[in-house]
Amino acid sequence: MNQYPSHSNMPTFVKNESNTKPVLYQHPTAKEMRTSRWAKIKADIRDFLIFIVIAIACWMLISVLLTAAFGG
Template structure:
């Protein structure tokens, strides 16, 4: 079965136009890039809470290791 596919259904285009136009990408405005104060406060509170948890765990681990090494 040596059949050659027929491409007669292919549309013909007038000219080859690119779809990349300057309107497709626009830089965000400064108001779009700015975070709200509530979102910034929530992010800062979350970071602070994670830092406190990490600091307490590190302090506890160092204390336990020093007590195990030097005796208590």
């Protein structure tokens, strides 16, 4: 027996046709690359709030450590 069992559900085709288009990749246009103004504002506000929270947490940690080390 020279036959090998096929475990694939792939159908056999008579002709091998490619479904790819001639243009596989197109660079995005300038309009597609641009972010909206509201997205920039929201990102800036979110980053600012994260910075404030981290700054307050660091200030509290340093204050607690200095109070514990030197007394208050």
